[in-house]
Amino acid sequence: MRSSLTATAVLSLTLIAPALPAGAAGTSASTSASPTSTQATTTTTTRTFEVRGEIDDISLPNRRIRVDRDRGSDVDVKVTKSTFIRLNGDRVGLRSLDEGDRIYARGVVKNGVRYATFISSEG
Incomplete structure (x- = not known):
């Protein structure tokens, strides 16, 4: 069972990573100033988040949900077109999620914005 969950998580991240905002999925970037210069590598740290709670508000045009967390204040979570969403x-x-649904969401934080890669709800 554990290897099945691990395989599912790896597959989900592999499918989702290409559609995340620029730089959200990667941990390094390289640049080259000119053909004669040496290549410089810059490493950035990608933070992740997890949140459990009840959907307080959904903005379809902004692809954002506000979650009333079980512990702590409300948080906004951006939902990309490639966010993997499970309902029951x-x-x-x-569009299948509703205010009041209890959810678990996880994803990455980029420039202070939480981007969900996975959302699960039992409705």
């Missing part, structure tokens, strides 16, 4: 075990889109 089925893969669904953002």
Whole structure:
């Protein structure tokens, strides 16, 4: 069971990473100033987040949900087109979630914005 969950997580991240905002999924970038210069590498740290709570508000035009966390204040979570969303075990889109649904979300934080890579709800 554990290897199945690990395989699912790796597959989910592999499918989701290309559609994340620029730099959200990567941990390094390289630049080259000219053909004769040496290549410089810059490393950035990608932070992750997890949140559990109840959906307090959904903004479809902004692809954002506000979550009333079980512990702490409300947080906003951006939902990308590639965010993997499960509702009662089925893969669904953002429009299938409703205010009041209890969710678990995880993803990456880029420039202070939380981008969900996975959301699960039992409705």
